[in-house]
Amino acid sequence: MRIAVCIKQVPDVEERLEIADDGKWLDENEMKFVINESDQYALEEGLALAEKTGGEVVVLSLGPDRVQDALRKALALGASRAVHLADDAFDGGDAHATARALAAAIGREEFDLVLTGAQSDDAGYGSTGSMVAGMLGWPHAWLVMGFEVEDGGGSAKVTREMESGMNELFRVALPAVIEVQAGLNHPRYASLKGIMQAKRKPIDRPAPADLGLTGEDVGAAGSRLEILDVAFPESGAGAQLIEGDPAVAARTLIEKLRTEARVL
Amino acid sequence: MSKKIWIVLQQREGKLHRMSREAIAAGQQLASALGGTASAVLLSSDGAVAGDVLAYQLDEVLTASDAALADYTPGGYVGALGPAIGAEAPDYVLFPHTYQSVDYVPRLAQETGAALVPEAVSFEVSGEEVIWKRPVLTGKLQARVRVKGGGTVLATIQSGAFPADSAAAGSTQARSLTVGELVVDREILGVEQAGEDEVDLTKADIIVGVGRGVGGPEKLGPVEELARLIGGDIGASRPVIDNGWLPRDRQIGSSGQTVAPKLYLAVGISGAIQHQVGMKGSSCVVAINKDKTAPIFNIAKYGVIGDLHEIVPAINEVLAESQD
Numbered sequence: 142m143r144i145a146v147c148i149k150q151v152p153d154v155e156e157r158l159e160i161a162d163d164g165k166w167l168d169e170n171e172m173k174f175v176i177n178e179s180d181q182y183a184l185e186e187g188l189a190l191a192e193k194t195g196g197e198v199v200v201l202s203l204g205p206d207r208v209q210d211a212l213r214k215a216l217a218l219g220a221s222r223a224v225h226l227a228d229d230a231f232d233g234g235d236a237h238a239t240a241r242a243l244a245a246a247i248g249r250e251e252f253d254l255v256l257t258g259a260q261s262d263d264a265g266y267g268s269t270g271s272m273v274a275g276m277l278g279w280p281h282a283w284l285v286m287g288f289e290v291e292d293g294g295g296s297a298k299v300t301r302e303m304e305s306g307m308n309e310l311f312r313v314a315l316p317a318v319i320e321v322q323a324g325l326n327h328p329r330y331a332s333l334k335g336i337m338q339a340k341r342k343p344i345d346r347p348a349p350a351d352l353g354l355t356g357e358d359v360g361a362a363g364s365r366l367e368i369l370d371v372a373f374p375e376s377g378a379g380a381q382l383i384e385g386d387p388a389v390a391a392r393t394l395i396e397k398l399r400t401e402a403r404v405l
Numbered sequence: 406m407s408k409k410i411w412i413v414l415q416q417r418e419g420k421l422h423r424m425s426r427e428a429i430a431a432g433q434q435l436a437s438a439l440g441g442t443a444s445a446v447l448l449s450s451d452g453a454v455a456g457d458v459l460a461y462q463l464d465e466v467l468t469a470s471d472a473a474l475a476d477y478t479p480g481g482y483v484g485a486l487g488p489a490i491g492a493e494a495p496d497y498v499l500f501p502h503t504y505q506s507v508d509y510v511p512r513l514a515q516e517t518g519a520a521l522v523p524e525a526v527s528f529e530v531s532g533e534e535v536i537w538k539r540p541v542l543t544g545k546l547q548a549r550v551r552v553k554g555g556g557t558v559l560a561t562i563q564s565g566a567f568p569a570d571s572a573a574a575g576s577t578q579a580r581s582l583t584v585g586e587l588v589v590d591r592e593i594l595g596v597e598q599a600g601e602d603e604v605d606l607t608k609a610d611i612i613v614g615v616g617r618g619v620g621g622p623e624k625l626g627p628v629e630e631l632a633r634l635i636g637g638d639i640g641a642s643r644p645v646i647d648n649g650w651l652p653r654d655r656q657i658g659s660s661g662q663t664v665a666p667k668l669y670l671a672v673g674i675s676g677a678i679q680h681q682v683g684m685k686g687s688s689c690v691v692a693i694n695k696d697k698t699a700p701i702f703n704i705a706k707y708g709v710i711g712d713l714h715e716i717v718p719a720i721n722e723v724l725a726e727s728q729d
């Protein structure tokens with residue numbers, strides 16, 4: 142099977158977050174980036190399926206130059222090629238504009254399946270994959286916890302997560318866009334050999350015009366949503382905060398749980 | 406111009422989803438802030454209107470019915486709602502931010518050319534403009550966003566943002582929408598339990614919730630000791646389960662169990678909304694976290710700020726003393 146996997150590079154959630162001076166997004170200086178969590182599972186799913194069916198995985202990512210690291214990592218894990226939508230015109234797009242660019246890049250080739258994560262750990266719209274599907278005219282499924290390709294690649298049996306620990310089962314025709322939820326497999330580690338090979342694997346960097354798009358279709362210009370600013374949520378409003386020496390803090394907490402909250 | 410607001414309700418077996426009522430509250434508030442009317446929309450196979458929908462203060466209850474809507478499918482829902490939105494041009498269409506809505510609403514936005522604001526938690530209106538707040542970085546920050554350009558705006562309303570009991574009562578009438586040919590894009594096979602539910606946390610009095618901040622399965626010892634000493638059960642956030650540190654039946658949150666113990670200790674948990682919805686009914690929440698800005702402190706009664714690897718053993722010492 143020929144499988145496209147969309148991966149987004151996002152800030153490492155373990156990092157301390159600093160807001161940029163203009164207040165609109167994070168200050169990216171000195172920030173570490175990782176492949177979005179659910180996308181790591183999407184990639185593993187794609188690589189395993191390509192191995193099983195004797196196919197290949199092409200990884201796509203939209204974002205600035207730093208995104209090359211994420212693509213090299215995916216190539217080291219076993220993807221055969223990468224497409225990097227790096228042109229400045231793609232910057233600052235919402236899910237719609239991002240999907241338009243990804244769908245155009247995917248539409249240049251023949252794929253049997255597109256895999257994405259369910260939701261990014263930064264903007265978190267949970268929309269990009271479904272919109273890509275709409276633009277390609279394919280079925281989609283969001284929040285997928287597992288799927289099996291059937292019927293010689295003609296369809297897939299999908300397990301989709303519902304609320305409260307239940308799953309929904311259904312069948313979709315392929316090609317489709319499957320948007321996977323974290324936790325459905327065990328992502329592999331890169332081997333030294335894989336890392337060496339990745340250095341020679343091609344990364345294509347098409348501009349909007351190469352995809353039949355103009356700068357007006359993508360990035361901030363092609364977006365319907367504008368982020369005005371970001372802020373820390375009002376935190377700790379009702380909480381009594383206990384700081385300082387751990388031994389003293391522990392004693393204070395237990396005392397309060399016993400005598401004030403009376404839950405112990 | 407009076408604004409037209411629709412609220413698409415989710416129902417199952419004739420019962421309204423709790424978050425549908427919250428979406429009604431949001432829609433009523435938006436209508437009153439903008440000057441306009443709020444109507445509910447219900448999709449079903451037979452046009453049935455769930456129990457008490459007609460007893461809300463709504464302009465109309467619009468029903469779209471077709472045999473193909475018996476089971477939810479994105480093809481059916483987008484096929485029913487898309488042309489109705491095109492024909493009646495509502496200014497805003499609100500949805501509960503459920504896993505079902507997130508599955509089809511982006512596709513509906515894409516097909517109708519509407520703008521989409523996912524996971525709204527509040528809005529402010531200035532003049533004609535609506536500015537929405539929504540979480541980013543899994544709730545560690547909140548963004549204020551606005552829509553550019555005209556046309557219908559779709560927004561999904563996150564759980565807990567608009568209390569269901571703030572929805573105004575009244576009386577209203579049903580009207581059916583025209584539904585054209587629907588293309589069902591999924592063959593529905595059924596539902597199943599996600600994992601073996603061996604552990605029932607819903608009746609626990611005390612729960613120690615373990616988060617990604619614990620750092621790895623080899624570091625669980627002191628937290629398990631804490632649970633033992635305090636007489637509680639172990640629960641966990643999703644990444645802990647996804648990484649295989651604890652089994653799936655320990656997961657608390659929108660995809661896992663919903664718990665309401667008298668004491669919930671959140672250890673190394675940031676407090677993303679999907680976790681909060683599963684535990685915010687707890688009587689007393691204690692958060693142990695090194696990051697003062699973590700959203701878990703919003704719902705905590707007590708917060709201990711610092712390294713959990715120092716604080717948890719210190720708590721264990723205090724608890725052990727009184728057991729001697």
Ligand SMILES: Cc1cc2nc3c(=O)[nH]c(=O)nc-3n(C[C@@H](O)[C@H](O)[C@H](O)COP(=O)(O)OP(=O)(O)OC[C@H]3O[C@@H](n4cnc5c(N)ncnc54)[C@H](O)[C@@H]3O)c2cc1C
Nearest residue numbers: 147148203235236257258260261264265266267268269368
């Ligand atoms: C400086 C800056 C400014 C921004 N300004 C705005 C703004 O004004 N308005 C706005 O709406 N957003 C803005 N964004 C957010 C933008 O980064 C989002 O990527 C975009 O909105 C896509 O949506 P999402 O991240 O919510 O993806 P989701 O829809 O949550 O992602 C689902 C899946 O789609 C795939 N995917 C998503 N994005 C990509 C990608 N870039 N490459 C490959 N695959 C991808 C992944 O598989 C992902 O798991 C800005 C970001 C930055 C860094």
Ligand SMILES: Cc1cc2nc3c(=O)[nH]c(=O)nc-3n(C[C@H](O)[C@H](O)[C@H](O)COP(=O)(O)OP(=O)(O)OC[C@H]3O[C@@H](n4cnc5c(N)ncnc54)[C@H](O)[C@@H]3O)c2cc1C
Nearest residue numbers: 616617618642643658659660673674675677680695696713
């Ligand atoms: C559709 C969907 C469904 C989901 N369902 C669920 C669900 O059911 N349940 C759920 O929990 N999540 C769910 N999630 C995931 C959710 O969005 C969050 O990603 C998740 O809850 C974060 O888990 P966490 O708090 O353990 O990790 P993080 O957000 O990474 O937080 C770790 C915390 O630990 C703190 N920390 C780190 N080291 C230390 C230390 N040494 N001492 C003290 N503190 C430390 C950090 O400051 C941070 O606050 C879902 C997501 C989606 C998209």
